Amino acid sequence: MSRRIDIVEVGPRDGLQNDPGNLTTAQKLEFIARLEEAGVRRMESGSFVSPKAVPKMADSTEVFAGVDRSKPTRHIALALNEKGVRRAIDAKADEINFVLVAGEGFGKRNQGMSPSESADMLMQCAPLIHEAGIPLSATISVAFGDPYDGEVSPVVVGNLAARAQRAGVGELALGDTIGVATPWQVRSLIDRVSMEAPDVFLRMHFHDTRGAALANVAAAVDAGVDVIDASCGGIGGCPFAPAATGNVATEDVVYMLERAGFETGLDLGKLIDTAKWLETVLGHEVSSSLSKAGGFPA
Amino acid sequence: MSRRIDIVEVGPRDGLQNDPGNLTTAQKLEFIARLEEAGVRRMESGSFVSPKAVPKMADSTEVFAGVDRSKPTRHIALALNEKGVRRAIDAKADEINFVLVAGEGFGKRNQGMSPSESADMLMQCAPLIHEAGIPLSATISVAFGDPYDGEVSPVVVGNLAARAQRAGVGELALGDTIGVATPWQVRSLIDRVSMEAPDVFLRMHFHDTRGAALANVAAAVDAGVDVIDASCGGIGGCPFAPAATGNVATEDVVYMLERAGFETGLDLGKLIDTAKWLETVLGHEVSSSLSKAGGFPA
Numbered sequence: 001m002s003r004r005i006d007i008v009e010v011g012p013r014d015g016l017q018n019d020p021g022n023l024t025t026a027q028k029l030e031f032i033a034r035l036e037e038a039g040v041r042r043m044e045s046g047s048f049v050s051p052k053a054v055p056k057m058a059d060s061t062e063v064f065a066g067v068d069r070s071k072p073t074r075h076i077a078l079a080l081n082e083k084g085v086r087r088a089i090d091a092k093a094d095e096i097n098f099v100l101v102a103g104e105g106f107g108k109r110n111q112g113m114s115p116s117e118s119a120d121m122l123m124q125c126a127p128l129i130h131e132a133g134i135p136l137s138a139t140i141s142v143a144f145g146d147p148y149d150g151e152v153s154p155v156v157v158g159n160l161a162a163r164a165q166r167a168g169v170g171e172l173a174l175g176d177t178i179g180v181a182t183p184w185q186v187r188s189l190i191d192r193v194s195m196e197a198p199d200v201f202l203r204m205h206f207h208d209t210r211g212a213a214l215a216n217v218a219a220a221v222d223a224g225v226d227v228i229d230a231s232c233g234g235i236g237g238c239p240f241a242p243a244a245t246g247n248v249a250t251e252d253v254v255y256m257l258e259r260a261g262f263e264t265g266l267d268l269g270k271l272i273d274t275a276k277w278l279e280t281v282l283g284h285e286v287s288s289s290l291s292k293a294g295g296f297p298a
Numbered sequence: 299m300s301r302r303i304d305i306v307e308v309g310p311r312d313g314l315q316n317d318p319g320n321l322t323t324a325q326k327l328e329f330i331a332r333l334e335e336a337g338v339r340r341m342e343s344g345s346f347v348s349p350k351a352v353p354k355m356a357d358s359t360e361v362f363a364g365v366d367r368s369k370p371t372r373h374i375a376l377a378l379n380e381k382g383v384r385r386a387i388d389a390k391a392d393e394i395n396f397v398l399v400a401g402e403g404f405g406k407r408n409q410g411m412s413p414s415e416s417a418d419m420l421m422q423c424a425p426l427i428h429e430a431g432i433p434l435s436a437t438i439s440v441a442f443g444d445p446y447d448g449e450v451s452p453v454v455v456g457n458l459a460a461r462a463q464r465a466g467v468g469e470l471a472l473g474d475t476i477g478v479a480t481p482w483q484v485r486s487l488i489d490r491v492s493m494e495a496p497d498v499f500l501r502m503h504f505h506d507t508r509g510a511a512l513a514n515v516a517a518a519v520d521a522g523v524d525v526i527d528a529s530c531g532g533i534g535g536c537p538f539a540p541a542a543t544g545n546v547a548t549e550d551v552v553y554m555l556e557r558a559g560f561e562t563g564l565d566l567g568k569l570i571d572t573a574k575w576l577e578t579v580l581g582h583e584v585s586s587s588l589s590k591a592g593g594f595p596a
Contacts, residue, residue: 150595180594182558183516208509210594211550211587215513218481243590252509260480289509292541296478296508297448 002263006042006227007250008203009035011278012063013044013078014247015235017056021282025059029066034277035232036073038270044097044229047078048087064091076137080111080118085125088134095135098122098169100160102140105148106177110141115156119163126167138164139173139205143189144181147240154192161197171201173229176216178240179209183219190223203227206248208287209238213248214256221257228253233275233286249288251275255295268295300561304340304525305548306501307333309576310361311342311376312545313533315354319580323357327364332575333530334371336568342395342527345376346385362389374435378409378416383423387430394427396420396436396467398458403446404439404475413454417461424465436462437471437503441487442479445538452490459495469499471527474514476538477507481517488521501525504546506585507536511546512554519555526551531573531584547586549573553593566593 012032016023023031032045045067046060060077067075077093079085088096100118101107107114113121122138129136143157157174164172174189190202204220206213206229217228230253236246251271254264268290275291310330314321321329330343343365344358358375365373375391377383386394398416399405405412411419420436427434441455455472462470472487488500502518504511504527515526528551534544549569552562566588573589 145594178594179591180557182554183513183520184558209587209591210553211506211547212512212516212554214510215481215516215554218510218513219516222481238591241591244587245590249509255508256480256510256513259478260482289507289542292543293477293507293536293539296443296476 002261004226005221005257005262005264007253007264007266008076008227008229009040009043009232009250010229010247011035011231011233011235011250013047013057015231015233017047017054018237018239018246019235019282020237021284022056023281025062025066027281028059028063031274031278032067034274036071038274039266041072041265042074042076044078045075048084048091049078049080061087061091064093079125081121082125082128085128089128089132093134095137096129098125098136098138100138100140100164101142102152102157102160103142103146103149106142106146109148115160119160122164122167130168136169137171137173137203138169139175141175141177143174144176144185145178147178154189157189158192158196161193161200165197165200169200171203171227172197173203173205175205176207178238179207179213179244181206181216182212183215186216186219187223190220190225201227203229205229207236207238207246208234208248209241209244214252217248217253218256221262232271233278233291234288235278235282235286245287249290251288251290255290259296300559302524303519303555303560303562305338305551305562305564306374306525306527307338307341307530307548308527308545309333309529309531309533309548311345311355313529313531315345315352316535316537316544317533317580318535319582320354321579323360323364325579326357326361329572329576330365332572334369336572337564339370339563340372341374342376343373346382346389347376347378359385359389362391377423379419380423380426383426387426387432391432393433393435396423396434398436398438398462399440400438400450400455400458401440401444401447404444407446408439413458417458420462420465428466434467435469435471435501436467437473439473439475441472442474442483443476445476452487455487456490456494459491459498463495463498467498469501469525470495471501471503473503474505476536477505477511477542479504479514480510481513484514484517485521488518488523499525501527503527505534505536505544506532506546507539507542512550515546515551516554519560530569531576531589532586533576533580533584543585547573547588549586549588553588557594
């Protein structure tokens, strides 16, 4: 039997949040429906953060109200603080993904928190989430490097992971927010985090800013990670490198893994169709490779 | 001490051959000089094939006559048959890279030979090359998949490798000509070829058509391969997927490997400058990630 790798689709949140294009709420719901049709069963459908800081996610309440709850998809809401967590609970998120930060520089500018303050905030919010009976996951952002401070210490990442485990986080993502990781760093950080937080499942979140995202996915899968974040079309961009590509593309991950014999449950053709549809509503080309090259054998 | 990975620059041959842009002989020589300045010590500087089939390489004799022989760079000439080998010897190539083909469909259309006919041709040409005292390498093209026939049997690749060893090939590249390989396939084919041709050094040649080129480089390096082909700017394209990207970009390979602690001897900044210069002379954007995102830490 093939090994199953689960892909968490982050296009409707991390992808759209950083894309120059703007979708209406109805278009976001069409994007979500198309992804469900392609087989997606978990996705980041919105985030409950300051609409001033992240205007593209200002309609997340409407998006969560509009998704088809008869479908089996689990809709994940992102939150950074108690206010966001309460809004996500009110919006009936199926899962809340809390954002921890591993770099001082990025943390101060992105969410006004140091790494340890972000962990304090998680400790404060976790009981609310558990009480609401909602699965809690977390992402450690800039875990492989900080755009302001440079290298990030694996000790900091390990400590955040240990605190996430104590907060009752079920699944923890290591986020390469600015796309600087290498496969060797991925393996080494997975080892470290597995020691510090042996009871949480690991998920990986890679950006393709420097072309190594699929290399990092392969390294993570080889290291035993079964859950990968990806964004249809590879949308997402990088605010620190405007010309660069965004999240690793869902269809590129699916091609590589399925061709290597893993099972993702996703339909490559429908993902490519959705990437091409995205180009029409976003008004620009998307960066994924498969949407240009097509699968193989054809 | 860091492990050294040697990069063979293929931009002046495989890159330019498939690029829509056209360089004059003088511009090719400037490209080569810029690459030397960035630290390149081995490069494919031209090919001796039919100028009707590959018009962009019609000036390879002039290119080989124009390169600065006082530099330590080894200029490699590509050849497919006896006529090409004789022209390469006349041009004083420092090394001849002979092209074998692993797929029937691609072989018939690209060089009018089946896999075994390409090996027969190598057996016929090798004595000439040895007699001239020129190092002989070979590349097995479409070793990971054929655009016409689909999957390629590892048995065929293994047999070609064994014949290459008998022909006195010192270094053998496995070529993913159309960019379909995955890291797992790379490892498995390296194992196979190492069994069939234990005395040849291995080199790998990847295209980034489906985004997995760096993943394949990492897999090859982990499997013990010390020599990687790459093309500055990632130029090269793919005749079978016109919108797709080309060879794996030299600067992307250098970033990933150097950040992971390997030593390449190449200067990332100068490679990025050369990629940007290429955009001006080719008249279009190049596809490498590092030329857009820059290194890290900055």
